[in-house]
Amino acid sequence: MLKGVEMLGIFPEMGDIVRTLIPEAAPKSGNPPVYPQRKNMKAISILVVAAATIGFSGAASAQFAKPEDAIKYRKNALFVMQQHYARIGAMVSGRAPFDAKVAADNAAIAESMSRLPFAAFGEGTDKGDTKALPEIWKEQAKFKAAAEKMQGEMSKLAAAAKTGNLDSIKMAFQSTSGSCKACHDDFRGK
Amino acid sequence: MLKGVEMLGIFPEMGDIVRTLIPEAAPKSGNPPVYPQRKNMKAISILVVAAATIGFSGAASAQFAKPEDAIKYRKNALFVMQQHYARIGAMVSGRAPFDAKVAADNAAIAESMSRLPFAAFGEGTDKGDTKALPEIWKEQAKFKAAAEKMQGEMSKLAAAAKTGNLDSIKMAFQSTSGSCKACHDDFRGK
Numbered sequence: 539m540l541k542g543v544e545m546l547g548i549f550p551e552m553g554d555i556v557r558t559l560i561p562e563a564a565p566k567s568g569n570p571p572v573y574p575q576r577k578n579m580k581a582i583s584i585l586v587v588a589a590a591t592i593g594f595s596g597a598a599s600a601q602f603a604k605p606e607d608a609i610k611y612r613k614n615a616l617f618v619m620q621q622h623y624a625r626i627g628a629m630v631s632g633r634a635p636f637d638a639k640v641a642a643d644n645a646a647i648a649e650s651m652s653r654l655p656f657a658a659f660g661e662g663t664d665k666g667d668t669k670a671l672p673e674i675w676k677e678q679a680k681f682k683a684a685a686e687k688m689q690g691e692m693s694k695l696a697a698a699a700k701t702g703n704l705d706s707i708k709m710a711f712q713s714t715s716g717s718c719k720a721c722h723d724d725f726r727g728k
Numbered sequence: 729m730l731k732g733v734e735m736l737g738i739f740p741e742m743g744d745i746v747r748t749l750i751p752e753a754a755p756k757s758g759n760p761p762v763y764p765q766r767k768n769m770k771a772i773s774i775l776v777v778a779a780a781t782i783g784f785s786g787a788a789s790a791q792f793a794k795p796e797d798a799i800k801y802r803k804n805a806l807f808v809m810q811q812h813y814a815r816i817g818a819m820v821s822g823r824a825p826f827d828a829k830v831a832a833d834n835a836a837i838a839e840s841m842s843r844l845p846f847a848a849f850g851e852g853t854d855k856g857d858t859k860a861l862p863e864i865w866k867e868q869a870k871f872k873a874a875a876e877k878m879q880g881e882m883s884k885l886a887a888a889a890k891t892g893n894l895d896s897i898k899m900a901f902q903s904t905s906g907s908c909k910a911c912h913d914d915f916r917g918k
Contacts, residue, residue, distance in 0.1 A: 601815060611811050614804035618844065621801050625791060650840060654808065 605662045612658035613668070619651035623714075626699070630711045638702035645692075645699035645707075652692040656685045669727040684721040691717045795852045802848035803858070809841035813904075816889070820901045828892035835882075835889035835897075842882040846875045859917045867914075874911040881907045 602608040622644040628634035629641055659674055659681070674681045691714040698710040792798040812834040818824035819831055849864055849871070864871045881904040888900040 602811070603814070607811065611808060614807045617804045618801060618808065621792070621797065624793070647844070654837070 602658065602660070606666055608658040608660060608663045609666050609668045609670075612655040612663075615651055615654040615658075619648050619655075622648040622651065626695070626707065626711055627715075629704075630708050636704050638699075641707055642696075642699040642702070645696040649689075649692045649696040652689045656682075671725050671727050674725050681721075681725055684717070684724065688714070688717040688721055792848065792850070796856055798848040798850060798853045799856050799858045799860075802845040802853075805841055805844040805848075809838050809845075812838040812841065816885070816897065816901055817905075819894075820898050826894050828889075831897055832886075832889040832892070835886040839879075839882045839886040842879045846872075861915050861917050864915050871911075871915055874907070874914065878904070878907040878911055 602611065625634070625644045626641055626648070629636045659670065661675075664670060664672060664675055691710070695707070695710040695714050698706040792801065815824070815834045816831055816838070819826045849860065851865075854860060854862060854865055881900070885897070885900040885904045888896040
C-alpha cells in the first residue's frame with residue numbers, strides 16, 4: 539500500500555524533492571485514510587509546484603523535466619507504437635488470423651503514436667541511455683524528413699486498414715516498414 | 729549504420745530468431761546498399777513470419793509476444809501519459825505559463841494514452857520487472873473500476889481543457905490526480 543503523499547508515486551522522481559522541501563510530507567506508517575479530499579488537494583498543490591521547480595534548459599526540450607525523461611519518453615512511445623504495429627505485421631504475414639477491426643484499431647493507435655517521439659530529440663538528449671546517432675542533430679532537416687516520411691506512411695497504413703482490404707494493408711505495411719528501416723539505418727546506432 | 733536485415737532492429741528481439749531460422753539473413757560487413765526494394769521486401773516477409781512464430785499463451789495477453797513485453801508496454805504507456813499530464817500540472821500550479829492550446833493538446837494525448845495500459849495486465853504478467861500487486865488479479869472488478877474511473881476523469885480533463893477555462897482545468901486535474909492515487913494505493917507496490 540502507498541501511504542500519505544506517496545501519491546507522489548505518480549511522479550516518482552518528485553518524491554524526494556517534496557520530502558526535502560516539506561518534511562511533514564514524508565509518508566507516515568499506519569493505514570492510510572480513505573482518500574481524504576483536503577489532504578489530497580494539499581498534496582496535489584505541493585506536487586504541481588514541485589513539478590514546475592524542475593527546470594531544463596534548451597527551448598526544444600523545455601517540455602521535459604530533464605534530458606533522461608526525453609530519452610525515456612521517445613523510447614517508450616516508439617515501443618508502444620511498435621507493439622501495435624507488430625500486430626498488423628502478424629496479420630499481414632498470414633500467421634495471425636486477419637480481423638479487419640483489430641487491424642484498423644491497431645493501425646490507428648500506431649499512427650497516433652507515430653506523432654509523439656520526435657518532439658523528444660531536443661538539445662542535450664544526445665547523451666545517455668540512447669542509440670541515437672549524432673547525425674540526428676547534425677542533419678536535422680534530413681532527420682525531420684525521415685520522421686515525416688514514416689508518419690505519412692503510417693497514416694496511409696491507417697487509411698488502408700480502415701478499408702478492411704488485406705492486400706492494401708499489406709502494401710502499406712511494407713512501405714511503412716521501409717520508412718522505419720531507412721530512419722534506423724541513418725539515425726540509430728546498434 | 730545498421731546493415732542488411734539489421735532492419736530487424738525495428739523489432740530487436742526478433743533478430744536472433746531470424747538469424748537462427750535463416751542463416752543468410754545474418755548481417756554482412758561492408759556498406760549497405762541504399763535500401764534495395766526487393767531485399768527490403770524479403771526481409772519484411774521474414775520479419776512478419778518471425779513475429780507470428782512467437783507465441784504467448786494466455787488469451788487475455790495473446791496480443792503480446794511475451795509477458796515481459798506486456799509489462800514494458802503498460803509501463804511505457806503510463807510514462808508517456810504521465811509526461812503529458814505533468815505539463816498540465818505545471819500550468820495548473822501557475823509555475824508554467826497557461827497556454828490553452830498546450831493544455832488542450834496535452835490533455836487530449838493523456839486521455840488517449842489512458843486507454844492503452846490496461847489491456848496489458850493479462851495472465852502471467854504479475855511477475856517480473858513490475859510493481860503490480862497481486863490484488864490486480866485477485867480483485868479484477870475493483871481494478872477495472874479503478875482504471876475506468878481514471879479514464880473517465882481524464883476524459884473530463886480533456887473536455888475541460890478544450891474549453892480553455894483554467895479554473896475548470898484545475899478542478900478536473902485535481903479529480904484526475906485523485907483517481908491516479910486511488911489506483912496506485914490499492915494496486916501498485918512501492
